Amino acid sequence: MKANVSEHGQVTIPKPLRNKLGLTKGAIIDFEVKDGKLIGRKCTIDDAINQVRGCINLGMSTDEFMRMIRGKK
Numbered sequence: 001m002k003a004n005v006s007e008h009g010q011v012t013i014p015k016p017l018r019n020k021l022g023l024t025k026g027a028i029i030d031f032e033v034k035d036g037k038l039i040g041r042k043c044t045i046d047d048a049i050n051q052v053r054g055c056i057n058l059g060m061s062t063d064e065f066m067r068m069i070r071g072k073k
Contacts, residue, residue, distance in 0.1 A: 001014045013023060021042050023029070028043040058065055 029040045
């Protein structure tokens with residue numbers, strides 16, 4: 001598939017490729033040049049927050065937790 005480079009150096013990745021790779025708004029792509037070719041790789045965000053996200057199970061919904069920590073009105 002081909003794409004044009006805009007005046008500002010931007011390229012639109014064709015939708016079939018975005019879908020295949022699961023690229024959504026805000027996805028980060030790491031670029032490199034190898035043997036005269038531009039290679040783009042989808043990055044995974046590997047920060048401390050994302051590493052523990054979903055690990056804590058309090059046995060209640062977010063709304064129930066918020067009511068618990070806020071107390072009764």
